[in-house]
């Protein structure tokens with residue numbers, strides 16, 4: 555099967571890139587250009603034609619990648635045309651007419667690259683992350699994973715475990731061989747070491763996942779203190795309705811922001827108070843959930859709404875930033891109990907001190923999540939498999955008796971399988987290979 559797709563994204567643009575991958579790529583390119591076939595990997599200016607009528611469609615650059623030296627590992631072609639809807643549609647129409655040629659599914663080029671062993675699963679995922687990256691931090695993280703730093707670590711653990719399994723399997727298969735009597739202890743301590751390293755990686759405050767998805771910041775507080783005004787100010791648009799009526803916001807209003815390179819999902823919520831109004835009460839419940847779920851809470855008050863009883867008292871924690879808005883109205887009436895908590899005093903109306911609040915958000919996120927540079931896990935999928943791997947290693951370590959070799963080997967096999975799942979490598983042959991390598995069987 556040969557696939558094609560517009561790789562440069564929809565919409566009018568200076569240049570559009572259509573990629574074709576598969577066995578027919580060469581024939582297709584031959585049919586849609588005039589003149590000599592281009593050299594491999596050389597950008598060449600060509601006229602595009604309709605192969606049926608010979609009609610000129612556009613003029614642009616073509617590049618021919620002969621497999622396996624291409625992104626997908628198959629024969630590939632790139633057609634760089636002018637980025638008009640009409641040109642792109644016409645070329646799609648022509649490509650569709652070739653036998654065994656169809657439009658690619660989402661991510662299919664990268665899937666092919668993975669299936670043809672051009673990239674591992676982590677790299678495939680991080681290419682997706684890089685394309686989706688909205689902020690510097692996300693770009694850097696995606697690029698780091700793409701360049702293979704975490705794959706290396708996962709593969710290193712996996713290789714070590716495969717080696718240990720090799721030794722254990724040899725012991726099971728050839729019990730008469732002269733293996734050292736303390737083999738069990740030696741293997742136990744090697745596994746213990748890996749287990750502890752994995753433990754450290756798992757204990758990472760989920761930084762990688764949070765960076766990928768965005769830090770969650772919730773604005774909470776009593777009604778009418780200016781929560782929606784703050785959201786609108788930070789997002790530079792009228793994302794939420796602002797009014798002098800208390801109880802305006804009911805639903806959670808969410809906006810994605812880039813604050814100094816940090817990906818932030820900020821939520822405006824319903825003002826929290828005792829309410830008999832059913833809909834408002836539902837909004838308040840949502841607000842409380844959002845506050846619990848957030849990485850940072852901005853607790854917004856104004857000089858008239860500084861009642862800390864109930865909810866706010868309970869919810870002040872390391873993740874809260876206490877802010878008094880409407881400082882333009884004077885700060886009279888703020889009790890010492892609140893001043894003692896050193897709130898940031900802002901005025902959205904007069905655009906005062908909001909930079910201080912932003913600095914505090916950044917500082918909080920950095921302290922909480924960006925302490926560790928060595929992030930390995932960026933998806934729930936990685937965490938799931940690494941935790942499972944860890945669980946099986948713990949179970950291996952509990953098996954001290956020599957009679958438990960069979961079961962211990964199974965624990966190792968499962969842990970290897972889980973770690974292999976992260977990078978996309980699950981291969982029994984490799985384990986067999988390791989036995990041959992280490993014990994010279996057959997000599």
Ligand SMILES: Nc1nc2c(ncn2[C@@H]2O[C@H](COP(=O)(O)OP(=O)(O)OP(=O)(O)O)[C@@H](O)[C@H]2O)c(=O)[nH]1
Nearest residue numbers: 777778779780781782783797801802803825902903
């Ligand atoms: N004086 C003054 N008024 C402000 C300031 N910020 C917001 N307001 C006003 O306060 C009122 C309430 O603002 P909102 O942003 O709707 O408040 P809220 O907290 O979202 O209110 P609810 O959604 O009802 O909980 C509006 O009339 C705003 O114009 C400020 O810094 N100073």
Ligand SMILES: [Mg+2]
Nearest residue numbers: 781782802803
């Ligand atoms: Mg509001």
